[in-house]
Amino acid sequence: MSVPLAPRSAPLFVVFNRASGRGDRDELGPAVEAACRAAGRVCELLPVEEPGRLADTAREAVRRASEAGGVVVAAGGDGTINCVAQAVLGSGCAFGVLPRGTFNYFARTHGIPAELDGALRVLLEERAVPVQVGFLNDRVFLVNASLGLYSQSLEDREVWKRQFGRSRVIAIGAVLATILRGHRSLGLTIESHGPPRKVRTPTVFVGNNALQMEQVGLPEAQAIDQGALAGVMLKPVGRWGLLKLLVRGAMGRLAEADQIVNFAFRRLTVRDRRFGARRVKVATDGEVLWMRLPLRFEVSPHRLMLIRPPGLAEERRQAQASLAEAESGR
Known part of the structure; x- marks a missing residue:
């Protein structure tokens, strides 16, 4: 149009x-x-x-x-x-x-x-x-949308900001605190290209910002420029594994990590494979809210x-x- x-x-x-x-x-x-x-x-x-x-x-x-x-x-x-x-x-x-x-x-x-x-x-x-x-159900996102561990880290970051002020150091400290506190993996069904896949992951992250993808070293930055979204999932990993991934991301080498699953898509549906439709905490461009599954990530028309x-x-x-x-x- x-x-x-x-x-x-x-x-x-x-x-x-x-x-x-x-x-x-x-x-x-x-x-x-x-x-x-x-x-x-x-x-x-x-x-x-x-x-x-x-x-x-x-x-x-x-x-x-x-x-x-x-x-x-x-x-x-x-x-x-x-x-x-x-x-x-x-x-x-x-x-x-x-x-x-x-x-x-x-x-x-x-x-x-x-x-x-x-x-x-x-x-x-x-x-x-x-x-x-990007769209997550009926919500716009310009930078990223997520559920799981990444969403929780954003919620913790807002708490830290209210207590200690706004800065990148505060934001990184909040992420570290989230990781060290522990997390649980999500049992999900992912539908995109091909048949549905059952996965266990601490977080699902969808990016619509080439700069953010470039900074952590993921190749999907180019896919975003060509009209797709960038999907990132983590394989189940412990606290120290997450800290190592955080360091890799800071060095711009996240794509080298075996625990990362990254892919490009235009439409992705996420369902809970155990409990059916239920509400989950998600984040869109840093704002945390609750949504009911299934979640549909897609490029806006x-x-x-x-x-x-x-x-x-x-x-x-x-x-x-x-x-x-x-x-x-x-």
């Missing part, structure tokens, strides 16, 4: 979550207004004081942008961006991002700078291009019209090809 591109003069409707991301909530609004004023652009700020109001505010931004031929902008971390994208997808509105989170995987993989000035330049100067979106620099997937493929050639020549 072709979506008209918003002109560079289109008004901006900026949703920003004051409860998320960095401690610059009072500076963001004035900075956005100043940049828009200098560019001759109209902008309207829609701050969110309570996290429970984020979805309603995002829908209101989409309504106003639809009426005005404008752009909906999400300012915050990956969770905030996910929530606003959920409202924008399929609306016909262009989507902009001002990353204010800890990791900012979605923005980084699409070439949007973490610095506010750089992100504003992209927002005000670039055009919208279609980007891939709709694309998100994201304002970003063009040609990034091709640049990434060329970089991967150059790296592979260099390694083969050693």
Whole structure:
């Protein structure tokens, strides 16, 4: 489906979550207004004081942008961006991002700078291009979705953040605590290519972010650029085995681990093989919630019209090809 591109003069409707991301909530609004004023652009700020109001505010931004031929902008971390994208997808509105989170995987993989000035330049100067979106049942995910151990580590990370603040060191510490506390394997039936498979695994992880896959050394990054999702499962492994996998991932060598099962797909169904339909804890872009099985991961038929620099997937493929050639020549 072709979506008209918003002109560079289109008004901006900026949703920003004051409860998320960095401690610059009072500076963001004035900075956005100043940049828009200098560019001759109209902008309207829609701050969110309570996290429970984020979805309603995002829908209101989409309504106003639809009426005005404008752009909906999400300012915050990956969770905030996910929530606003959920409202924008399929609306016909262009989507902009001002990353204010800890990791900012979605923005980084699409070439949007973490610095506010750089992100504003992209927002005000670039055009919208279609980007891939994942679905977990009826929920959008832009970076990843998961169940099992990875989801639990994200929930623990939020507890640590509330106690100790937001940083990458805190996030890594929470993951270590989750691993050392112990875990159980899930008995699942996986349906994708071919007949259903019965598996036991501590976690199912589905990625829609090439940068995240590249950082841990998984080859499915290229598959994401070509329209697929990246599936990752762990074979049953103990605590020390998980710690070794964590180290491999930090070194960008996860694909070398025998305990990793990784594959690309466009549609994947996960069922509980023992208890039938039941609720499980899942995570989408860092936000933890409960869903009823079966879980269906798939590439959305709709694309998100994201304002970003063009040609990034091709640049990434060329970089991967150059790296592979260099390694083969050693």
